Structures are given as C-alpha cells and as structure tokens.
Amino acid sequence: MLALTEVRRRKLQFGFVTGVVALIAYLIIMVTGLGLGLYEAAGTALLNLNGDHLAYAANSNLSVIRSRLSDEDVAEVRSLPGAEAATPIGYVAAVIEFGPDESDTAAIIGVIPGSFAEPEVVEGRPIESPTEILVDRAWVRVAGTRVGDTLALPVGFETRDFTVAGIVDRGYFFFQPGMYVDLASWQDLVFQGEAMQKPAASLVLLQGRDLAGTRSENWRIVTKEDGFNNIEGVQAQQSTVDALRYMGLLIGAMVIGVFFYVITLQKVSLLGILKAIGAPGPYLVTQGLLQVLVVCIVGAAVAVGLALLTEATVLASDTIPINFTSGAMATSSISVVIAGVVGSLLSARQVASIDPIIAMQQQ
Amino acid sequence: MAILQLRGVSKSFGQGARRVDAVRDFSLEVDRGEVVALEGPSGSGKTTLLALAGALLTPTAGEIRVDGDDITKYGARARTRYRRDRVGFVFQGSNMVPFLTARENLLLVGEFGAGDRAALRRRADELLDQLDLIPVRDQVATSLSGGERQRVAIARALMRDPSLLLVDEPTASLNFELGTRVVDALLSEVHLRDKACIMVTHDDRMAQRADRLVEIRDGSVLSDRPLR
Structure with a gap:
C-alpha cells in the first residue's frame, strides 16, 4: 500500500503532522472535558433530583438563589391535579471550615427526611435528626470528611455543629459540593433571627407529567432541565465552551488541510508521473485520504493517551472541573478525524486535478 | 506490422495570435522490435510527440493507432488503462517514487x-x-546512482509487458559511458521482447545506436533513415 509505505518511510514528516494533530485533538478533548466538568459542577445535583419539574417563586426569574416560596405556595403546588408527588427543597450556600485555615463553600440543600428529594446514601445512613447532614463525595474528595465527623455550619453569627450521617453521590449544585440537611435546619441556617415569617422552601420538587408552564401569581413550574439551564451562567458557560470546541475543530481542519495541501504540492511532479504510468486519479485520492485518516487516527489516539495521563496526574486532585468520559473522548476524537478529512478535501481536489502531462514537463 | 502509427498528427497550443503549432501533419510508423530515435533541437516537438503517443495529450488533428486501436478516441479512463497496460514510459532523470526500493x-x-x-x-x-x-x-530509489535509476525506470516500463515503449531523454543526466550502458540495456530489452520503441534524444551518439533515426524540425519530419 503506497500511502502506508510513505507514512512508514517518512517518519519525521508524518510524525510531525501527527504530533500537531495530536495537540489539536488534545486541546479539543480538554475543552470538551472542561465543558462537561463545568456542566456537572453547575448543578448535577439538581439534575439528579428524583423529580420531573421544579416550582420557583414567580418573581425569582427561575433563580434558585432568589426563589422563596411560602407555606401557602408549597401547599398550592402540592395540590395541583397533575402533581403525583411534591416536596419542598431549600437552598443556601455556606462556607464550611474543615481544617485549620481550610474552608470551602458548599451548597446546603434542605429536604424533608424520607421524602423523594432526599438523595440515596452510598455510605452511612440517611438523616435521622435535625443536627445530621449528608455530604456529597465531591466534598469528601476536597475535605476528606468521613461519616461521623462534625461540620460547623454558620447560623446567623454563630455556628451549629452537624454530624455527618452519610455520604451521597449526587454531584455539585451551583459549582459547590452538595450537602443535605433537614428542611427545618435549612430554615434556621438561612433565616435565623429574622422576625418576619420564614419562607417554607426555595423550590418545590414535583413528580408528574405536563406540569411545565403551570403558574400562579406567586409561583411557576418548569421542567428540571429548564431549571438547570437557568442556573446563573450555565448557558453562557456552555456556549463559550461549545464555541471553543467548534473553533478548535475549525482550526484543526484548517491546519490539517494546510499541512496536507503543502505535502500534496511538494508531490505534484511525483503524482503526475504516477498518473502518467497508469495510476487512476481515484486511486491516488484514496491513498491521500488514507494517509489523512492514519495521521488523524494516530494523532487522536495519542491525544486520548495524553488526556488519560493528564487525568491521572494533573486532574487527580479534583480541583479543576474537567471531566473526561469515554463518550466525550470518542466524540472529540471522531470529530478531529472528520475535521481532518474535511480539511484535506482541498488536497484531494488538487490530486484529482493534476494533469499527467506534468510528468513530461518536469524534465 | 506497425505497432504505432501516427497519421497526419498535428498538435497546437493556445489560440489566435498565441497559437503555437508544436506538431504539424506528422506521420510515423514504428514496427515491432524497432527502436526509433527521435532527434531534434529543443522546441522541435519531440516531447509533444511522445506525449501524444502516450495518450498524455490528444492531437488537434490526425489519428494515432497502437496495435490497430485509435487511441485518440479514448476517454479518460481508457487513456489511463492504456498508459497502465499497453505503453511503458521511461522519463528523463530519476522519476522513481523516492521512498520505495x-x-x-x-x-x-x-x-x-x-x-x-x-x-x-x-x-x-x-x-x-x-x-x-x-x-x-x-x-530506496534515492540511494541509487543515476544509471541504476534509469535501468530501474526501464524495468518498470516493461513490467506490464507493453507493446510500446516511450523513452524521453534517457541519458540526459548521465555521462557518456553510463548513458551508453542504459541505452544498450534498453535496446537489448526491446529487441529481446519484440517491442516498439521511440526514444527521444538530442545526443547524436545515443541516437546512432537506434535502428532508425527520425530528425524533426518545427514539429515536422526533416529526415527518416534506417541505421541498421
């Protein structure tokens, strides 16, 4: 096979191109991983809630932070005909110390113990008292917290100790590891010392169908996915990451295209001679595309290897929100191969248009 | 029986005031086992004739028959097949694929x-x-000497056992001794295998080794004489 023999014998030239393809593919995999990581950090805990819809305060503009629902609102939503089940949820961010001079922000989510909003525990047991808390694995990875440890959560100007009853695996909420407390404890955390009536919840999680769009003067219901997409910054963040990825693919296609175009220009006389001695145009085009495929596939494989190495070393600390999944790596790699082939179509056209008479004119 | 027959072949490039008549009403027949040396100064139309016989160009007028078939009637695919199976090219200089042995x-x-x-x-x-x-x-081809490369080119041209060999300045980049060896190797193969061959050259010493010498000027035959 002429194409593969050339790749094998011209290792430096094709190794260089493969290296460039690998770097481009690595960049795209990293950007894709970053997009996925940021997406998950934005609120997988919300997406993982065991419900279909969310009711927000009507004046909150679908912001969990601003949404405040009264007891009457919650009761009204709960009594909706399409609502098979409904349970209130509270949210507040809190800075929690986990060591000397070490602290981080967590998303404190108030749930009614035993309700379908309470996450499944992967270690330990569910909440049984208002002074217990469930922490997410994302927090455990950062702080090393274990079942039985005590965490001090700020309540007004004081702190209140909560005992870790169990570990859950629901991910982040608002870029913060989730923690789950009794809804009554959440009310204390948020509204301690306030004289006015305490809101009952931030949101109501609902199970049921065709509830999206239902609204009253005080609340409105959207799907869980719409709720996620309205988390502050999520859409802009995903658009930015997508734009980076598409730009990477575009630049990749152009760089690969230019490389192969230059290689093709260097071989015009040789290709003319091959045509003159009977090589059909489609054969030469196929050989060229085969080289592009080999270079792109090897480059993408090297990039996947680099990404896995990065994941095992640089990203092992879990402080950078980059998440590699085999699906994302495969999609990125295939995209790079496709971009490379598309970019090299100009070279294919050039090969097809070479007139074999050039073999006589190169003398 | 002539393997190659060119009858009233003309080839022009460009149009109007820029028209150049590279070959004019040219006729030639080359028999089996015959090497015809085509000699003439630069721009006399030698290489154009070779390209016409090899179906790299189509004539403006006239017909070109190889083994009785009029190759001027061929479409693109038939011309490719013709070049692959029925004609062997030996180009000037080293026209090997450089990364292959x-x-x-x-x-x-x-x-x-x-x-x-x-x-x-x-x-x-x-x-x-x-x-x-x-x-x-x-x-690999790049490590071969000029003479070795030309002999490889001759061998490559003979691979498909074509009836016609078209050879363009095979000794242009070689010294006399090496050139003689290459031309002798070519003559030997043509005679041994009963091929027809046109060899373009402007080196009279090489041309004299052929069976027949055709001199051309301005795209037309100036003289046509047997050497053996």
Whole structure:
C-alpha cells in the first residue's frame, strides 16, 4: 500500500503532522472535558433530583438563589391535579471550615427526611435528626470528611455543629459540593433571627407529567432541565465552551488541510508521473485520504493517551472541573478525524486535478 | 506490422495570435522490435510527440493507432488503462517514487490494477536480474546512482509487458559511458521482447545506436533513415 509505505518511510514528516494533530485533538478533548466538568459542577445535583419539574417563586426569574416560596405556595403546588408527588427543597450556600485555615463553600440543600428529594446514601445512613447532614463525595474528595465527623455550619453569627450521617453521590449544585440537611435546619441556617415569617422552601420538587408552564401569581413550574439551564451562567458557560470546541475543530481542519495541501504540492511532479504510468486519479485520492485518516487516527489516539495521563496526574486532585468520559473522548476524537478529512478535501481536489502531462514537463 | 502509427498528427497550443503549432501533419510508423530515435533541437516537438503517443495529450488533428486501436478516441479512463497496460514510459532523470526500493518501484504498477501479484513479483525479479539490478533491488530509489535509476525506470516500463515503449531523454543526466550502458540495456530489452520503441534524444551518439533515426524540425519530419 503506497500511502502506508510513505507514512512508514517518512517518519519525521508524518510524525510531525501527527504530533500537531495530536495537540489539536488534545486541546479539543480538554475543552470538551472542561465543558462537561463545568456542566456537572453547575448543578448535577439538581439534575439528579428524583423529580420531573421544579416550582420557583414567580418573581425569582427561575433563580434558585432568589426563589422563596411560602407555606401557602408549597401547599398550592402540592395540590395541583397533575402533581403525583411534591416536596419542598431549600437552598443556601455556606462556607464550611474543615481544617485549620481550610474552608470551602458548599451548597446546603434542605429536604424533608424520607421524602423523594432526599438523595440515596452510598455510605452511612440517611438523616435521622435535625443536627445530621449528608455530604456529597465531591466534598469528601476536597475535605476528606468521613461519616461521623462534625461540620460547623454558620447560623446567623454563630455556628451549629452537624454530624455527618452519610455520604451521597449526587454531584455539585451551583459549582459547590452538595450537602443535605433537614428542611427545618435549612430554615434556621438561612433565616435565623429574622422576625418576619420564614419562607417554607426555595423550590418545590414535583413528580408528574405536563406540569411545565403551570403558574400562579406567586409561583411557576418548569421542567428540571429548564431549571438547570437557568442556573446563573450555565448557558453562557456552555456556549463559550461549545464555541471553543467548534473553533478548535475549525482550526484543526484548517491546519490539517494546510499541512496536507503543502505535502500534496511538494508531490505534484511525483503524482503526475504516477498518473502518467497508469495510476487512476481515484486511486491516488484514496491513498491521500488514507494517509489523512492514519495521521488523524494516530494523532487522536495519542491525544486520548495524553488526556488519560493528564487525568491521572494533573486532574487527580479534583480541583479543576474537567471531566473526561469515554463518550466525550470518542466524540472529540471522531470529530478531529472528520475535521481532518474535511480539511484535506482541498488536497484531494488538487490530486484529482493534476494533469499527467506534468510528468513530461518536469524534465 | 506497425505497432504505432501516427497519421497526419498535428498538435497546437493556445489560440489566435498565441497559437503555437508544436506538431504539424506528422506521420510515423514504428514496427515491432524497432527502436526509433527521435532527434531534434529543443522546441522541435519531440516531447509533444511522445506525449501524444502516450495518450498524455490528444492531437488537434490526425489519428494515432497502437496495435490497430485509435487511441485518440479514448476517454479518460481508457487513456489511463492504456498508459497502465499497453505503453511503458521511461522519463528523463530519476522519476522513481523516492521512498520505495527499486523492487517496490517495479511492483508499484501492480497496485494500479488487477493482476496476479505473485506473477508480478516474479516478473519484477526477472527484470531486475536482466538489468543487473539484483544487488540494489532493496535500496530506496534515492540511494541509487543515476544509471541504476534509469535501468530501474526501464524495468518498470516493461513490467506490464507493453507493446510500446516511450523513452524521453534517457541519458540526459548521465555521462557518456553510463548513458551508453542504459541505452544498450534498453535496446537489448526491446529487441529481446519484440517491442516498439521511440526514444527521444538530442545526443547524436545515443541516437546512432537506434535502428532508425527520425530528425524533426518545427514539429515536422526533416529526415527518416534506417541505421541498421
């Protein structure tokens, strides 16, 4: 096979191109991983809630932070005909110390113990008292917290100790590891010392169908996915990451295209001679595309290897929100191969248009 | 029986005031086992004639028959097949695929179309042997000497057992001694295998080794005389 023999014998030239393809593919995999990581950090805990819809305060503009629902609102939503089940949820961010001079922000989510909003525990047991808390694995990875440890959560100007009853695996909420407390404890955390009536919840999680769009003067219901997409910054963040990825693919296609175009220009006389001695145009085009495929596939494989190495070393600390999944790596790699082939179509056209008479004119 | 017949062949390039008549009403027949040297100054139309006979160009007028077939009627695919199977080219200079060995350059023609691969390998080895190329058969083309490269080119041209060989300035980049060896090897193969051959040259010493010498000027035959 002429194409593969050339790749094998011209290792430096094709190794260089493969290296460039690998770097481009690595960049795209990293950007894709970053997009996925940021997406998950934005609120997988919300997406993982065991419900279909969310009711927000009507004046909150679908912001969990601003949404405040009264007891009457919650009761009204709960009594909706399409609502098979409904349970209130509270949210507040809190800075929690986990060591000397070490602290981080967590998303404190108030749930009614035993309700379908309470996450499944992967270690330990569910909440049984208002002074217990469930922490997410994302927090455990950062702080090393274990079942039985005590965490001090700020309540007004004081702190209140909560005992870790169990570990859950629901991910982040608002870029913060989730923690789950009794809804009554959440009310204390948020509204301690306030004289006015305490809101009952931030949101109501609902199970049921065709509830999206239902609204009253005080609340409105959207799907869980719409709720996620309205988390502050999520859409802009995903658009930015997508734009980076598409730009990477575009630049990749152009760089690969230019490389192969230059290689093709260097071989015009040789290709003319091959045509003159009977090589059909489609054969030469196929050989060229085969080289592009080999270079792109090897480059993408090297990039996947680099990404896995990065994941095992640089990203092992879990402080950078980059998440590699085999699906994302495969999609990125295939995209790079496709971009490379598309970019090299100009070279294919050039090969097809070479007139074999050039073999006589190169003398 | 003539293998190659050119009858009233003309070839012009450009139009109007820029029109150049490279070949004018040119007729020639080359028989089996005959080497015709085509000699003339630069721009006399030698290479254009070779390109016409090799179906790299189509004539403006006239007909070109090879083994009785009018190749001017061929479409693009038929011309490619013709060049692959029925004509062998030897170009000036080293026109090998540089990253392939001498043997691989010969076997390359097998990649372009169907054929018994084992038979092609046997034929390649046989040709390499006949042209004294066995010692260098596994060397890449770039490491071969000019004479070795030209002999590999002759062997490659003979791989598909074509009836017609078209050879363009085979000794242009070689010294006299090497050039003589290459031309003698070519003559030997043509006579041994009963091919027809046109060899373009402007080196009269090489032209004198052919069976027939055709001199051309301004695209027309100036003289046509046998040398043997």
